[in-house]
Amino acid sequence: MIVLTSDGAIRESSEAAIDKVSASSSSRSSVTNGRLRVARLSVTLLLVELVVESVLLVAID
Structure with missing residues (x-):
C-alpha cells in the first residue's frame, strides 16, 4: 500500500515493504x-x- 507522509512524500507502507x-x-x-535438490x-x-x-566388473571377472 502506498501512503502519503506528512512531508508530502509518497512511500510504501511497512507492510508492503515487508x-x-x-x-x-x-x-x-x-x-x-x-540447487540442493540438484546436488x-x-x-x-x-x-x-x-x-x-x-x-559389472564383478560379473565380468
Missing part, C-alpha cells in the same frame, strides 16, 4: 532448495553409477 522482503527471501530459498540427485546418480560399474 511483503517484498519476504517474497524475495522465499524466491531465494526456492532457488537454494532447487542430491547428482550424488545419488554418482552412487548408482558406482554400484552398477562394480556389479
Whole structure:
C-alpha cells in the first residue's frame, strides 16, 4: 500500500515493504532448495553409477 507522509512524500507502507522482503527471501530459498535438490540427485546418480560399474566388473571377472 502506498501512503502519503506528512512531508508530502509518497512511500510504501511497512507492510508492503515487508511483503517484498519476504517474497524475495522465499524466491531465494526456492532457488537454494532447487540447487540442493540438484546436488542430491547428482550424488545419488554418482552412487548408482558406482554400484552398477562394480556389479559389472564383478560379473565380468
